[in-house]
Amino acid sequence: MAMATPKLEVTNLSKSYAAKDGGNTTVLDNIDLQVPTGQFVCIVGASGCGKTTFVKMIDGLTSITSGRIEVDGKAVTEPGPERGFVFQNDSLFPWRTVRDNVLFGLEMQGKPRADSIRDSQEMIKLVGLAGYGDYYPHELSGGMRQRVNLARALAMDPDILMMDEPFAALDAQTREIMQRELLKIWEVRKKTVLFITHQIDEAVYLADRVLVFGARPGRIKADIPIDFARPRSLHLKRTPEFIELTDRIWNLIEEEVVRGMADETLTV
Amino acid sequence: MPPSASIMTSVGKDNAKSVKQSSLPNRTKRRAVYSILLGLILWELIGRFVVTDPILFAPLSKVLLALWKTLYTGEIWRNIYVSAVEFVIGFTLATVIGVLVGVLMATNRLVQDYLDPWVYFFYCSPLVALMPFYIMIFGVALASKVAIVFTVAVFPILLNTFVGIRSADPHLLEVGRSFNCSRRQTFVNILLPSALPFIVTGLQLGVGRGLTGVVVGELFASREGVGYMIATASQSFDTPVLLMGVLLFSIAGVLLMAIFKYVERRCAPWKQSQEAKGE
Numbered sequence: 210m211a212m213a214t215p216k217l218e219v220t221n222l223s224k225s226y227a228a229k230d231g232g233n234t235t236v237l238d239n240i241d242l243q244v245p246t247g248q249f250v251c252i253v254g255a256s257g258c259g260k261t262t263f264v265k266m267i268d269g270l271t272s273i274t275s276g277r278i279e280v281d282g283k284a285v286t287e288p289g290p291e292r293g294f295v296f297q298n299d300s301l302f303p304w305r306t307v308r309d310n311v312l313f314g315l316e317m318q319g320k321p322r323a324d325s326i327r328d329s330q331e332m333i334k335l336v337g338l339a340g341y342g343d344y345y346p347h348e349l350s351g352g353m354r355q356r357v358n359l360a361r362a363l364a365m366d367p368d369i370l371m372m373d374e375p376f377a378a379l380d381a382q383t384r385e386i387m388q389r390e391l392l393k394i395w396e397v398r399k400k401t402v403l404f405i406t407h408q409i410d411e412a413v414y415l416a417d418r419v420l421v422f423g424a425r426p427g428r429i430k431a432d433i434p435i436d437f438a439r440p441r442s443l444h445l446k447r448t449p450e451f452i453e454l455t456d457r458i459w460n461l462i463e464e465e466v467v468r469g470m471a472d473e474t475l476t477v
Numbered sequence: 478m479p480p481s482a483s484i485m486t487s488v489g490k491d492n493a494k495s496v497k498q499s500s501l502p503n504r505t506k507r508r509a510v511y512s513i514l515l516g517l518i519l520w521e522l523i524g525r526f527v528v529t530d531p532i533l534f535a536p537l538s539k540v541l542l543a544l545w546k547t548l549y550t551g552e553i554w555r556n557i558y559v560s561a562v563e564f565v566i567g568f569t570l571a572t573v574i575g576v577l578v579g580v581l582m583a584t585n586r587l588v589q590d591y592l593d594p595w596v597y598f599f600y601c602s603p604l605v606a607l608m609p610f611y612i613m614i615f616g617v618a619l620a621s622k623v624a625i626v627f628t629v630a631v632f633p634i635l636l637n638t639f640v641g642i643r644s645a646d647p648h649l650l651e652v653g654r655s656f657n658c659s660r661r662q663t664f665v666n667i668l669l670p671s672a673l674p675f676i677v678t679g680l681q682l683g684v685g686r687g688l689t690g691v692v693v694g695e696l697f698a699s700r701e702g703v704g705y706m707i708a709t710a711s712q713s714f715d716t717p718v719l720l721m722g723v724l725l726f727s728i729a730g731v732l733l734m735a736i737f738k739y740v741e742r743r744c745a746p747w748k749q750s751q752e753a754k755g756e
Contacts, residue, residue: 270655294655296648300648300651300652313656313666317658347746365656
């Protein structure tokens with residue numbers, strides 16, 4: 210398949226830590242990945258397969274042991290405004306209001322505050338929190354806090370948005386609503402998205418493409434295109450095609466989980 | 478830019494958890510008032526009927542009468558003023574130095590490693606015992622009192638500043654890195670706000686210790702001040718004035734504590750609601 214320069218290109222990427230016993234623990238082994246502009250990629254896999262390490266490396270938060278990460282052909286060495294990160298939970302600044310949390314990135318870049326406030330207003334509206342600008346995070350529900358979290362990353366207008374299990378702490382209903390609304394935003398703002406989740410149905414519902422990570426060492430075990438037409442409604446989740454696909458992915462992960470459990474029993 | 482219309486469905490206003498700072502339940506407040514009144518009545522009764530020797534104890538009414546007399550003649554204002562100046566200068570110095578050194582220790586490994594043992598040593602020591610030494614160096618006037626207030630108040634402030642900066646949430650620090658914060662930006666926008674409630678706690682501890690410093694300093698050697706008033710009253714067996722002095726110090730402590738509680742609520746409103754939620 211001929212592709213224009215991908216938005217994100219990962220070549221031969223590995224990550225290892227010095228282990229306690231003096232050896233090396235390989236967290237990620239030889240990952241290759243190309244993501245075209247605007248693609249929504251979900252990453253699933255058993256715990257400890259290095260998914261979070263992988264996206265943190267792309268954001269520049271974690272150092273690279275070997276290999277290369279390029280965004281628009283430029284090597285990644287540190288965090289940059291063209292990449293935004295939505296953290297798992299409660300990473301809002303409790304002493305800042307919703308507006309000031311959303312403004313954080315722009316403020317750190319030294320943007321004039323008057324312009325930023327206009328942008329933040331728009332962003333707060335976009336995530337459905339109009340009228341909540343002056344609230345503090347502790348005055349909001351978990352779902353609302355995650356909306357602020359998303360708005361804070363979007364305010365920088367990044368090309369690539371990385372999301373590390375952003376809805377993990379939400380209840381099932383709020384989660385479904387947030388999924389639908391994330392898709393609405395993505396369809397308008399055309400970001401390239403890397404989205405980590407444990408929930409396979411969430412991955413299949415959101416993504417153009419699901420990467421299944423294998424563990425010990427972490428690697429891409431399967432790369433599955435998801436071709437359901439967009440815009441997708443929540444009804445999609447009840448169709449047999451959807452359920453069949455989720456099952457297939459679950460089977461891929463199950464082997465890893467079972468193997469991981471066996472390993473743990475052996476070492477214990 | 479998209480049209481500025483809301484893309485995510487707006488959440489209804491009523492969805493927000495209203496955590497308006499609810500005042501203490503009325504019943505609790507009422508009981509507190511009853512308790513204070515009962516205590517004062519008990520004081521009066523014990524002074525009148527139980528311990529009737531005027532040297533050993535004085536009922537509340539006599540203490541209030543003594544207060545009225547000194548207020549009337551105006552001699553008490555001078556003493557309050559002198560003690561207040563000693564406290565304010567010593568405490569301000571302790572705050573400035575404590576916060577500065579605390580920040581230095583928390584942000585510089587070398588400074589931390591060298592100062593750490595000393596800070597713990599002094600934090601645990603009953604430093605008011607240094608008073609005779611300070612009198613020798615600084616004399617009986619203002620300087621020795623300022624020195625003792627500073628010495629006893631600075632360590633809790635320093636230690637709490639240090640701990641506050643060190644216990645900044647690593648998740649928030651990671652957010653800072655993700656937004657490419659410089660060292661200075663990280664300090665001003667993440668570390669300092671995280672440490673603020675801890676610093677206020679340090680100031681609260683420092684207030685109690687600092688007041689003790691004033692009392693001990695003035696009792697030990699002085700020519701004026703509320704502590705001096707207590708000392709002279711005890712020499713002339715004037716128990717009502719003596720108890721009045723103690724009462725004045727207590728009131729000062731309660732007022733200062735209330736001020737810092739207010740500051741704490743203002744600078745860390747999220748802490749209050751976490752406590753309220755029992756987290």
